[in-house]
Structure formats: C-alpha cells, structure tokens
Amino acid sequence: MLGCFVLGFVFGFEIETGALIIGESFANDPLSCIQQPNVVRRKELGQQLAKTLAQDTLERGTNYLLCQYNAKSVSIQQAGVCALTSPPGTTKKFFGDDRHMAKIFFKHLGRHMNIVPNALGKMHSLHCGQHENHGYVAMLGSTIPKSGLGHLVLQIPEDIAEQVNADFYLENSNEKNLKFYESRGLVVQEAVEVKFQDRSTIVYAMRKNCYKK
Numbered sequence: 001m002l003g004c005f006v007l008g009f010v011f012g013f014e015i016e017t018g019a020l021i022i023g024e025s026f027a028n029d030p031l032s033c034i035q036q037p038n039v040v041r042r043k044e045l046g047q048q049l050a051k052t053l054a055q056d057t058l059e060r061g062t063n064y065l066l067c068q069y070n071a072k073s074v075s076i077q078q079a080g081v082c083a084l085t086s087p088p089g090t091t092k093k094f095f096g097d098d099r100h101m102a103k104i105f106f107k108h109l110g111r112h113m114n115i116v117p118n119a120l121g122k123m124h125s126l127h128c129g130q131h132e133n134h135g136y137v138a139m140l141g142s143t144i145p146k147s148g149l150g151h152l153v154l155q156i157p158e159d160i161a162e163q164v165n166a167d168f169y170l171e172n173s174n175e176k177n178l179k180f181y182e183s184r185g186l187v188v189q190e191a192v193e194v195k196f197q198d199r200s201t202i203v204y205a206m207r208k209n210c211y212k213k
Contacts, residue, residue, distance in 0.1 A: 015054045018065050018082035023047035025082075025141025031173035034199035036108055045108040046141075052100050053084045053138055062087050062135075062157050066149050081142040081149040085157040088135050088166035119194045120171055123205045127189045128169045135161035135210075137170035154184055161210040168208040173201055181206050 026032045026046035027039055036042040054063050065079040128134045135157045142150050161168045172181055178188070186206040194203050 014065060015051055017079050018054060018063070018084075019047040019050040021065075021079060021082040021143050022050035022084075022139050022141040024143050026139075029174055030201040031194065031203060034194070034196045034201050037199075041108055045104065046139075048104045048107075049101070050082065050084060050139055050141075052104060056097070056100065057084065057086065060087075060090055061085060062160060064153055064156060066153055080144040080147060081153050082140070083137065083153045083157070084139040086136045086138065087157060087160045088164050089132055091130070091132065119192065120203065123171060123190060123192060123203065124169070127205045127207055128167055134167035134169050134207075137168075140170070150180065151184065158184070158208070158210060161208075165211045168210050170206055171203050172206055173203045175202070175204075178204065184208065 023043040023046040027043050029046075032042050032046060036045055054061075057063060062083075062085045064083050066081045067079040124136075128136070137154070137157060140150065140153070158168055168186070170181070170186070172178065173194075182188075185208045187208065188204050189207050190205045192203050192205070193200050
C-alpha cells in the first residue's frame, strides 16, 4: 500500500529530483511564462533556481520532498511534490549569495533579469518585512494534480510558524491556485500587475496569521 513520506533535502539525488518537480510545475506558471516564452528554457530556469535555493538553504530551510513509500522501501523517484521554504527567524540573506541567483536570471533572462525579482521583493517587504518575522514559501511544485500533496507539504511550514506565533507568506501568480491557498487560510493582501517586456501577469501576495489563540 502506497503512502507519503516527508524527506528533508540533502545534497545529491534528492535535490535533482526536487528541481525536476519544480521545473515541470513552473513550466505553465503565468509568471514564468512572461519571463521566458521558451518552454524548454523555462523548465531549465525553474530547475536551476530550485537547485540553488535548496543548496543555499540546506542547513536552515524547511525544504521537503513528499515521496511514495511502502513497507519495504522509499521511492524518491516517485516524489510528487517539492517545497522550498524559509522558517521564521531566518535572516534577510537566507537564500544565500545573491550572485548565485543573479547568474541564473542573467543566463535565462538577459538584461531584464532584475525586473520580476525586484517587483516580488517589494511586495514581500511591504507585507511581511524581513524573514525573521514570518515563514515564507519560495517555491512549491507538484506533478500530481489534485492529489492533496500540496496540503500536506504546506502543513509543515505552517506548523512551524504557529509554534512561534508568526505570519506565513507566499506569492502566487496562478489565479487557478487561489482557492487552494485560501482554503488553507491564506488571504490576498495585494494583487500587482508584473510586467516583463511586452508581457504581463497578476501576482498575488498572500498571508496567513498563524498566531495561537
């Protein structure tokens, strides 16, 4: 009988698997689409961003794969969801050296690399301040639609935020996912049009108050 197993990121094959999930999931993400019209390079962008974030947050993050397992073994190859998050209490430089990210954006987006990251950074700062104050979901991807895995993996950073009476925050650029996040108590704080060259999309800043009653 198959079930789910939460596996923390470590160096090696787990990071590669998580990056593939992120790359596939973000291939149809509206924000990714306006940044990079070429679907192959879009998947590469998602994979490289995921690998860099996972490596830079190895010791400090709540980075997880949800894998299938049975009584005898765990199958990392059949992992269905990947989440890269930062818990409350981490610093502004949580995601490591900015130069790592800049190289990836420059490779895939050229001279326009800072437009989208800067827009998201302003939203993040406005609604939540620094990482010390809240839990943050940087990337969440699933290759098994409507499986419930997204709910399971979000419960981990939400529980951490609740334990320390913090907020929980993410940005969502896919309107289809609004109901899913709202069902978990996340509320839209702002909807911003993000433009990239001649393309644009709406990004939603969403926050949940995890203070204990």
